[in-house]
Structures are given as C-alpha cells and as structure tokens.
Amino acid sequence: MAVNEREVVLDMLLSLREGKLSHTILKDTLDSYLYLDKSSRGFITRLYEGSIEKRLYLDFIIDGYSKTPVKKMKPIIMLLLEISVYQLFFMDRVPDSAAINEAVKLAKKRGLTGLSGFVNGVLRNIARNKENIALPDKNKDLIQYLEIKYSTPKAVVEHFINDYGSEKTEEILEAFEEKRPLVARATKNREELIKKLDAEGVRVSTDTIFPESLKILELDSLSYLESFEEGDFVLQDESSQFIGKIVSLPKGARVLDLCAAPGGKSLLFAGMEEVDEIISCDITENKTELIEENVRRIGASKIKTKMNDASLCNPDFVDGFDLVICDLPCSGLGVMGRKRDIKYNVTEDKIRELAKIQRTILENAVRYVKKGGRLIYSTCTMTKAENEENFTFISEFKGFSAVDFSDKIRGYVDRYKDGKRLVNEAKKGFIRLIPGELGTDGFFVSEYMREE
Numbered sequence: 353m354a355v356n357e358r359e360v361v362l363d364m365l366l367s368l369r370e371g372k373l374s375h376t377i378l379k380d381t382l383d384s385y386l387y388l389d390k391s392s393r394g395f396i397t398r399l400y401e402g403s404i405e406k407r408l409y410l411d412f413i414i415d416g417y418s419k420t421p422v423k424k425m426k427p428i429i430m431l432l433l434e435i436s437v438y439q440l441f442f443m444d445r446v447p448d449s450a451a452i453n454e455a456v457k458l459a460k461k462r463g464l465t466g467l468s469g470f471v472n473g474v475l476r477n478i479a480r481n482k483e484n485i486a487l488p489d490k491n492k493d494l495i496q497y498l499e500i501k502y503s504t505p506k507a508v509v510e511h512f513i514n515d516y517g518s519e520k521t522e523e524i525l526e527a528f529e530e531k532r533p534l535v536a537r538a539t540k541n542r543e544e545l546i547k548k549l550d551a552e553g554v555r556v557s558t559d560t561i562f563p564e565s566l567k568i569l570e571l572d573s574l575s576y577l578e579s580f581e582e583g584d585f586v587l588q589d590e591s592s593q594f595i596g597k598i599v600s601l602p603k604g605a606r607v608l609d610l611c612a613a614p615g616g617k618s619l620l621f622a623g624m625e626e627v628d629e630i631i632s633c634d635i636t637e638n639k640t641e642l643i644e645e646n647v648r649r650i651g652a653s654k655i656k657t658k659m660n661d662a663s664l665c666n667p668d669f670v671d672g673f674d675l676v677i678c679d680l681p682c683s684g685l686g687v688m689g690r691k692r693d694i695k696y697n698v699t700e701d702k703i704r705e706l707a708k709i710q711r712t713i714l715e716n717a718v719r720y721v722k723k724g725g726r727l728i729y730s731t732c733t734m735t736k737a738e739n740e741e742n743f744t745f746i747s748e749f750k751g752f753s754a755v756d757f758s759d760k761i762r763g764y765v766d767r768y769k770d771g772k773r774l775v776n777e778a779k780k781g782f783i784r785l786i787p788g789e790l791g792t793d794g795f796f797v798s799e800y801m802r803e804e
C-alpha cells in the first residue's frame with residue numbers, strides 16, 4: 353500500500369508531543385521506510401523538521417485566520433494545520449490545492465470528518481491571503497518580531513539579547529535558519545574518504561576549517577554507507593573538533609571523559625599517538641553502550657567505557673589523569689539549527705538549573721586532574737550562565753588557571769572575519785563559536801591547567 357507521507361509526518365509530530373526525542377523519531381522513521389525512494393524520504397524529513405523549526409511562525413499565521421486559537425485546538429488538528437501551512441509557505445513544489453486537499457482527506461481518514469470543513473476553510477483562507485501576512489512591527493516590539501520571524505521562544509530571544517545585544521541576536525537567529533551540512537571527520541585518510549564517498553554517491557565539500565573535515569552536502573542515509581560502517585569517518589561538527597586541537601599532552605597520557613556518550617570527544621583523543629588510555633564515562637548503561645558501538649566501529653581500542661555518575665566524587669579517579677574532559681549536559685542552544693525542538697524547551701529556570709549541575713560536576717572533575725594536568729570544559733550552548741560564568745568558576749579553583757591556546761588555533765581561524773576575536777579569546781583560555789561566523793554550530797571551549 354502506498355505510504356501517505358503527510359500522515360507519517362503527522363504521527364511523528366504526535367510522538368514528539370509525547371516526549372520522544374526529535375532526532376530519534378526522524379531516524380527511527382527513516383529506518384523503517386528504507387524502501388521508499390529518496391524524494392519521499394526527503395519530503396518526510398523536510399516537512400517534519402520544517403514544521404518543528406517554524407512552529408511559532410506557522411501558529412502566528414493560523415491564529416490570524418482561525419476563530420479557535422491554535423492553543424485551544426485538538427493537537428491532531430493543530431499539527432495538521434501546521435504541516436499544511438508549512439507546505440503552503442515553504443514548499444514551492446507542492447501546489448496549494450494539493451496541500452489543502454490532502455489535509456482535508458487526512459482529517460477524514462483520522463475520524464475527524466466533522467472538523468474537515470474547518471480545516472478546509474482555514475487553509476483556503478490562508479492560501480488566498482498568502483501575500484498579505486505581515487510580521488509584528490519590529491520597531492514596536494522587537495522581541496515579538498524576532499520570536500515570530502525566527503520562530504524562537506521569547507525566553508530564548510531575551511536571553512540572547514541580554515548576552516549578545518539585539519543586532520547580533522538577529523544575526524545568530526538568521527544563521528540558525530541556514531541549511532546546515534553534516535560534517536564528517538576522517539578517522540584515517542581524508543583523500544581516500546573523498547574517493548569512497550564519491551563512489552557511494554555522496555556529494556562533499558572540502559571548504560572546512562580543519563584538514564580532516566568534509567562537509568556532506570547531500571546524504572540520504574548513513575545506514576547505506578560502507579565507509580561509515582567501516583569507521584572511515586565520524587560525524588562531528590567542526591566546533592567540537594576544536595577540542596582536539598587545543599591541548600598538548602605528555603607521551604603515555606591518561607584521559608578521562610566524564611560525560612562521553614556517544615563518544616565524539618573520546619574518539620578525537622583516541623586518534624592521538626601520545627594518548628595511551630581513555631576512560632569514557634556516562635551515566636546509564638544505554639549511554640555507555642552508545643559509546644561502545646562507536647568504539648567498535650572505529651576500532652578505538654584505547655577507549656574503555658564505564659558507567660559513572662559525574663555528579664558524585666569517584667575516589668578511584670582522584671589525581672589520576674593528564675586530561676579530564678568535561679563536555680557537559682547543557683541547554684544545547686548552539687545546536688538548535690540541527691535539533692529543532694530544543695529551543696522550545698529552554699527556560700531561564702532550566703538554564704540556571706543546568707549551570708548548577710555543571711558546577712557540581714566540575715567540583716568533582718578538578719579533583720581528578722593530576723598535578724600539571726589539563727581540564728577542558730565545553731558546552732554546545734551559548735548562554736553566559738553556562739559558559740563565561742563557569743569559566744570564572746573553574747579559574748578560581750585553587751591551583752587551577754586558564755591556559756592560553758591562541759597559538760594552537762591561529763592557523764585554523766586566521767582566514768575568517770571573526771578569527772581575530774577567537775584568537776584574542778583563546779589568549780584568555782576560552783573561545784565562543786557563534787553560528788554565522790565560521791559556519792559551525794554554537795559552542796564554548798575552555799582549557800585549564802593544574803599547577804605542578
């Protein structure tokens with residue numbers, strides 16, 4: 353039987369409301385429809401991700417043309433309208449009539465015949481007035497304008513304005529809307545990888561910060577690729593890859609990665625000659641299994657996994673490591689261009705709560721660093737509370753000081769407009785990678801040293 357792609361997306365969005373993770377839903381769905389052709393899978397992906405990404409904008413439009421506000425609608429009707437309005441506004445190849453008729457059919461199919469007239473009326477009205485939809489006035493209410501235009505909740509907009517100012521906030525929000533290519537880090541040889549990917553029909557670009565990286569311009573599914581199965585690359589944004597560039601380690605180094613799943617940072621260090629052993633921890637068995645899967649695929653035998661709660665002090669780790677990596681749980685605002693539902697779950701209280709958890713973990717982590725050893729603290733977020741304020745917190749631990757790693761990054765960032773700022777920050781011991789600058793996700797990296 354033919355698959356109704358819109359219904360698939362509707363069910364995916366219903367699962368999202370039940371609390372499943374957005375990227376897990378997408379992966380599971382695409383894995384279960386491997387037999388569909390590339391364009392159907394592409395349609396499902398685009399409609400699903402797009403309707404999440406643009407939710408506030410879509411709701412703003414719907415509210416302008418429906419007597420019942422979106423918030424009062426049955427969830428299935430609300431989602432049906434959202435995916436249909438997304439098609440009307442963002443999918444040029446779908447004729448308006450198809451978007452509307454399919455929505456009406458789907459409402460009936462799901463037993464909502466009584467509401468199919470409502471769906472039809474609202475959508476036809478919106479389609480007729482497509483050219484007349486105006487955003488909130490930027491000069492009257494900047495926050496509401498940014499909230500709707502970039503479909504980013506008020507709490508996040510306000511937080512960004514507070515930390516970066518309004519002009520930079522708009523630049524950041526705009527950058528999040530750009531298509532973000534996946535980045536592959538070659539684990540063996542980039543030239544060989546390019547040839548293999550080419551033979552597998554994957555288009556790539558070598559316009560990258562690091563010589564090991566490739567931007568993947570088009571990819572249907574990783575599951576098809578022999579080069580992936582054989583561990584020739586890992587997917588890792590270049591922001592994360594900075595962590596592997598900034599630190600000098602002694603020969604025979606022992607590394608502890610406290611919050612390691614799925615293992616991205618551990619795998620960076622596993623490729624380094626001077627590293628002998630990496631203990632990669634995470635809090636649950638499921639999570640350590642994720643690390644193990646990647647370790648097996650890459651063949652990184654230096655990595656040993658361990659279930660460990662980083663918020664508690666582990667006496668076995670005390671004074672034991674040349675490098676302790678703290679890539680900690682955070683609000684994730686730096687990756688909201690990829691994980692499109694993240695922005696809807698962030699509140700001021702959650703940011704404060706996370707900053708507190710990060711500090712508890714850091715208080716333990718400093719105890720695990722050997723004399724003369726290093727600590728790296730990183731997050732994939734962009735809030736001062738989780739980044740700069742924690743930088744100060746760590747720098748104030750007795751015996752610890754921030755490390756100037758400007759010489760280590762200069763060669764990579766010099767050619768970018770914002771390279772100078774990064775070099776200047778690195779002199780102080782941290783860098784803030786901001787979307788729209790080097791083409792990376794948002795990220796914070798910092799390095800500290802324990803005195804001899």
Ligand SMILES: C[S@@+](CC[C@H](N)C(=O)[O-])C[C@H]1O[C@@H](n2cnc3c(N)ncnc32)[C@H](O)[C@@H]1O
Nearest residue numbers: 611612613614615616617635661662663679681
């Ligand atoms: C940002 S992710 C780590 C990403 C990883 N470093 C990488 O590069 O692939 C944060 C991780 O912290 C883990 N985590 C959260 N609380 C933890 C705790 N109390 N102890 C250990 N791990 C924890 C989460 O399970 C999650 O896998």
